[in-house]
Amino acid sequence: MGKHGKKQSHRHNRQGRTASYYLEKPDEEIQEYPLGPQTSSAQEPTLSESDKESQEEETQEKETNFDKNPSINNDLLSKFSLYQQSVQSPKGDISYLQKFFLMYVGGRLPLHLQEDFCGTALLSVEWLHSDARRSAVGLDLDAEALNWCMDNNMNKIGADVHSRISLFHGNVLQPLECRLVNLDPREIIKNIKIDDEGESKTSSLNSTSQGSPKAVCRTKLMKDAKLPARDIVCAFNYSCCCLHSRKELVLYFKHALNALTTKGGIFVMDLYGGSSSECELRMQRRFPNFTYTWEQAEFDIIQRKTRISLHFNLHKQHKKIRHAFSYSWRLWSLPEIKESLEEAGFRSVHFWIRNMPDSEEIRCMDGFPVGRDLKYEEVKSFQQQDSWNAYIVGVA
Template sequence: MQCNICTIDLSPIDQAINRGKSQLRKFSIKIPAFKLEPRIIFCEKVVKQTVEPPAESRTRTMGKNGKKQRNQNQNHRNRKDASYYLQDDQQQQQQTYTLTQSPNLSDQEPESDDQNPSGDDDDTLIPSKFSLYQQSVQSPKGDISYLQMFFLTYVGGRAPLHLQEDFCGTALLSTEWLRSDSRRTAIGLDLDVEALDWCMENNVNKIGTDLSSRIFLYHGNVLQPQEAKLVKSNVQNVMRNITLEENENENENEDVSEYVTSSEPLPSRDIVCAFNYSCCCLHSRHELVSYFKNALQALSKKGGIFVMDLYGGTSSECELKMQRKFPNFTYTWEQAGFDIVQRKTRISLHYTLHKHQKKKLRHAFSYSWRLWSLPEIKDCMEEAGFRSVHFWIRQMPDSENIKSIHGFGDGKDIKYEEVTSFQQQDSWNAYIVGIS
């Protein structure tokens, strides 16, 4: 046989094929009834002859591997982006900062329990634990409305423009802060670099250049803010050479591939906040006073406020487990036993996905907290130098009545009120406002 284009004699190839078939017959090996239809591929006079088996023979040889491959291809076509699991009005919502954070409360319990006994893999993307956290725990619009009201009530004279969110986690509050005024800036500070990286990828990089150029995320300890490093952003021309505080002792040998060090201080802040009960991560009075001093120093000399939140009540000093049911998952808050001497407890947040064969993300977030009292917080703030301290409290539904609720439940409509005294209840939440 000869190629009509390249004038190359293909007979040696045919002869080699025939010799191979003869050798196989000598050893009594059965030869499949292939249909010998040579396929010629021309590429710069290089001739390649291939022999293909019939379609039905190819199908029979696939076996289990072929079935698995078809299933994988089908799963790939059905795969949805993680944003599919976010509700349209819930792409908001405790951060992950803690000085003594542990991924698991118990080594005997896995962080993720697979409830799929069949063993079949579900390739559909599982939502990130940070995405689940934002939906189940945080309400940035509500927090911002109170922050603005507190500032205008106790400072006034100007609109609050510059926010610092300590223990920011994924900085959802900071990104939401920027939306209402083009003059606003936001600073986020957190010790968990994984949460900050997720924020850059999923929050900051998706809000547009105008907004992302006005947010500054720092990786560091709130007790040592002068050593914090600015996390790199795609908007390098704006964020380069900016630091949370001037740092004269930078390590020249430190790898700066992940961070941008700073040389110029940022504008003083109108508001500094620490939400999601993050101050409970600080276990000693010395740490608490030290942190309050850092927050006070960051505030504008023209006047500013520091705002934190706290929870309490009789139910906060015992074992407790509560659930909230959302469209695509169930969120569980679990509080272990309470040490009345050290006033410490351990908190775990679990998630059960309604899809993915009811897959469980146990101990997605775990914390060791000291539950401070309101008088202790006030004394520490005054010692740190705040002129005055104010309490805004709202009573929450009894824990016995809300062991399992849908979404944020009826408690979201209860308003905070400023108080100078408050009788103990089963459960309450408080904003604590310090005035510089």
């Protein structure tokens, strides 16, 4: 998620990705992990009182809870499609991943990627396109996101690319027990139809259940799968904030380290911070067909926990998707991440940070933020700012 949304602006979201910042579902549906995508996440400008009032007036439009209205759960209007459009920028992330690998490992090109908290696996799919030798492994706990990926990302990339990606459903804290959900290439062929003009078209596979991924291989666990050792493992979209205890964080980092090749590899995650990250915030970004809102409701300074919600307002359809994504996050500090990575066994840890626009200076934003092309720089120290985004690189 580089990131065009998230890291492009911690308030702006990146994936380039860094912050749409924090995503969440309604209280009763809070997930253990975020999408991973993402991307990244951009934070949005704070709404003025007049903006809020006009928004309230507009909201005589019918508010729609996405999860309870299947009529808007289609390809272009699905919450996952909106998330990918507004939060993620996989090409930017991949550019930095390659840079970090060559800088800290070198000697060869990185070919094998593992995307933890992968969500719709947009980053993994993009990774495969640039080199026919590349492979990708995606892992996520959200069955609905994986199903959407199968229908809308993987089923459009062709059998040649499809054969190089494996998706797994399960908990990143128990990766070897996760179950393969990758479709066999023959399934793609079965879904190719010839239209009246003789052109082939791939139809998506219908899913009637969101409880478990379709085509899941019930007996195929990650520990039984023949996968190449990974050159890079990544966890973007602030996904590590879903791990609320140091014990869980260190355990996850150990699993990431074990997945890396003994020839040398890297683990890369993203994180946001700054003085504005520890207070209530509401940021908004407008796109041609929808408006994306990131909302941080509160921040507990003792537990360092916050609740994040992501909302979408569909302009043409006059519908609001409230709490499209919601999460309970533990906002980790950079020293805590570094110490946990070292405890897990990484031999060195590096910080790449970029300063983000002050939240008080941003009133409204169209598309992705100005200054999105600012580069991340490696730092040994960094003075506190209103808002910042960081890539953290653990070297095996």
